[in-house]
Amino acid sequence: MTTEPILDIQKLVVRFPDKTVLKDIDWTIQKGDMVSLIGVNGAGKTTLIRAILRQLRPTSGQIVTHPKQIEYGYVPQFRNVDPDYPLSIKSFVGLTRLKHRLPFYLPKEHQALVRVLKRTNLVQIQNSRLGKASGGEKQRAYLAQALINEPDLLILDESTASLDVQAKNELMQLVRHLNETEALTVIFITHDFELAKQYTKKFAFLHDGALDTGAIEDLTDDFLMKHV
Amino acid sequence: MFVFEFMRNAFLASTFIAITCGLVGVFVVGRNLSFLSHTLSEIGFAGAAFGVFAGLSPLNGMLLFTGASSLIVGGLSSQRSRREASISAVSSLFIGLGILFLSLSNKNASYATNILFGSIVGISVAEVKQLVLLSVVVIAALLVVYRQLVLDSFDATGAVSQSIHRKSLSMFFLILLALSVSIGAQIVGSLLVFILLTLPAASAQYIGRSVPQMLVAALSFSLLGVWFGLYLGYVTNWPVTFFIATIEVIFYLAALVYDRRGTK
Ligand SMILES: Nc1ncnc2c1ncn2[C@@H]1O[C@H](COP(=O)(O)OP(=O)(O)O)[C@@H](O)[C@H]1O
Ligand SMILES: [Mg+2]
Numbered sequence: 001m002t003t004e005p006i007l008d009i010q011k012l013v014v015r016f017p018d019k020t021v022l023k024d025i026d027w028t029i030q031k032g033d034m035v036s037l038i039g040v041n042g043a044g045k046t047t048l049i050r051a052i053l054r055q056l057r058p059t060s061g062q063i064v065t066h067p068k069q070i071e072y073g074y075v076p077q078f079r080n081v082d083p084d085y086p087l088s089i090k091s092f093v094g095l096t097r098l099k100h101r102l103p104f105y106l107p108k109e110h111q112a113l114v115r116v117l118k119r120t121n122l123v124q125i126q127n128s129r130l131g132k133a134s135g136g137e138k139q140r141a142y143l144a145q146a147l148i149n150e151p152d153l154l155i156l157d158e159s160t161a162s163l164d165v166q167a168k169n170e171l172m173q174l175v176r177h178l179n180e181t182e183a184l185t186v187i188f189i190t191h192d193f194e195l196a197k198q199y200t201k202k203f204a205f206l207h208d209g210a211l212d213t214g215a216i217e218d219l220t221d222d223f224l225m226k227h228v
Numbered sequence: 229m230f231v232f233e234f235m236r237n238a239f240l241a242s243t244f245i246a247i248t249c250g251l252v253g254v255f256v257v258g259r260n261l262s263f264l265s266h267t268l269s270e271i272g273f274a275g276a277a278f279g280v281f282a283g284l285s286p287l288n289g290m291l292l293f294t295g296a297s298s299l300i301v302g303g304l305s306s307q308r309s310r311r312e313a314s315i316s317a318v319s320s321l322f323i324g325l326g327i328l329f330l331s332l333s334n335k336n337a338s339y340a341t342n343i344l345f346g347s348i349v350g351i352s353v354a355e356v357k358q359l360v361l362l363s364v365v366v367i368a369a370l371l372v373v374y375r376q377l378v379l380d381s382f383d384a385t386g387a388v389s390q391s392i393h394r395k396s397l398s399m400f401f402l403i404l405l406a407l408s409v410s411i412g413a414q415i416v417g418s419l420l421v422f423i424l425l426t427l428p429a430a431s432a433q434y435i436g437r438s439v440p441q442m443l444v445a446a447l448s449f450s451l452l453g454v455w456f457g458l459y460l461g462y463v464t465n466w467p468v469t470f471f472i473a474t475i476e477v478i479f480y481l482a483a484l485v486y487d488r489r490g491t492k
Contacts, residue, residue, distance in 0.1 A: 053389055055388070055389065072389070074389040076385050076386070076388065076389060078385070079383075079385045079386075080385070084433075086382075086433040086434075086436065086437065086442065087382055087437060087438065087439070088437035088438060090438075091437060091438035091439065092382075092383065095378060095379045095382060095383050095386060096379060096383075096386055096390060097375065098375050098376060098379065098390055098392070100375070101372065101374065101375060102374075102375075103371055103374040103375070103440075104440070127437065129437060145383075145386060
């Protein structure tokens with residue numbers, strides 16, 4: 001496998017008025033990687049992602065991507081979809097198509113929608129209401145929405161946190177499949193160490209504002225004992 | 229009924245009003261702004277009263293007041309919890325002013341009634357032209373920001389990670405809402421214009437599963453309500469607003485039943 005970085009973070013610092021969440025972080029992600037970003041609640045995982053997504057200006061440091069402009073697919077951590085939510089799964093998935101201004105989809109956009117529904121196993125339920133879908137189906141719809149613009153880097157922020165064991169494994173298998181068959185680069189955020197070990201090959205462990213990275217085999221109990 | 233010029237005017241005006249309010253309403257409901265549109269109706273009343281007092285037309289007075297207050301509300305806060313409080317503050321002020329202006333202007337009580345409850349008799353050709361023009365502006369503006377507005381209204385969380393200026397978009401929509409309130413109030417009155425802005429769209433949420441479907445459904449409900457309302461008002465001489473309100477409520481209940489049966 002060729003190693004070619006897609007994301008290169010250097011000396012990243014993010015400081016909020018009351019505390020410094022990220023202290024001098026270096027992190028390189030290679031194209032085609034599937035990395036777990038792990039850390040306890042409040043460690044700063046979402047903050048790091050928001051800096052990568054340019055939603056938050058770092059206090060100092062650099063975030064460089066190769067090429068300079070890449071397409072991000074982001075599945076946010078929290079989303080409120082109540083049972084009355086009116087849109088079908090298909091309509092919901094298409095919401096982030098913003099490249100054109102037309103009030104209807106072009107044929108090629110429609111094809112993109114059909115394709116992403118297939119890739120995420122949503123074809124069967126595409127016309128049912130998202131509000132009525134199960135937790136696992138909702139997460140797959142969120143995933144599909146993040147994939148519809150063909151991202152170079154997919155970021156899942158605790159997408160498995162609210163799922164039961166079976167739905168968790170289904171989602172992870174799907175994401176791993178996309179990573180392996182399409183060489184999609186994935187950052188999978190979790191505080192579930194076991195899930196990280198089971199499905200990803202590399203990890204980045206955020207604790208006390210610092211980031212330790214390595215192969216997933218190195219994420220041993222000894223290692224965790226030292227830091228948690 | 230079309231032998232009378234005032235009916236032709238009323239029909240044309242209400243058709244455009246129904247289209248505008250029906251379409252805008254889908255986003256009002258999607259963005260949870262029913263409360264604000266209710267308040268804007270009350271503010272519109274104050275604006276119309278000011279228009280009468282200051283020698284403007286009621287419509288221009290309304291445009292002034294609803295436009296200004298939506299800018300203030302949008303500027304004060306985009307956070308929902310804080311927004312509700314600021315809405316109440318803004319609306320109290322404006323309603324007070326409206327009552328003051330009405331008492332200062334020497335118009336008779338029926339003038340106030342027309343503003344509050346609507347009137348199909350009083351609409352002139354010039355006013356119809358203005359209403360049509362404003363409606364076209366609102367609909368064109370909706371088309372320009374359509375996809376961004378759809379995303380921001382139906383998946384605010386998803387909108388955060390896209391390169392959208394959500395604050396400007398929200399402000400832009402508030403102005404369109406202010407325009408729609410002012411336009412709609414000309415037929416159904418300021419007291420009940422929020423009906424046209426919320427009920428057809430709320431019914432449409434039970435029927436449609438995509439935004440275009442909801443737009444078509446809301447449009448149909450508001451057009452049918454307004455047309456039948458006008459006709460029944462003409463035939464019975466009862467207030468048009470009464471019929472429009474009743475018809476929209478019936479549509480809403482029917483949509484609710486349709487939805488309940490569909491999900492069983
Ligand atoms: N905008 C902000 N202003 C101030 N503090 C923040 C902000 N965003 C996050 N934090 C704080 O930074 C810390 C890390 O938060 P977060 O990145 O959400 O953690 P994680 O995603 O790892 O659970 C938390 O203590 C949180 O309160
Ligand atoms: Mg988080």
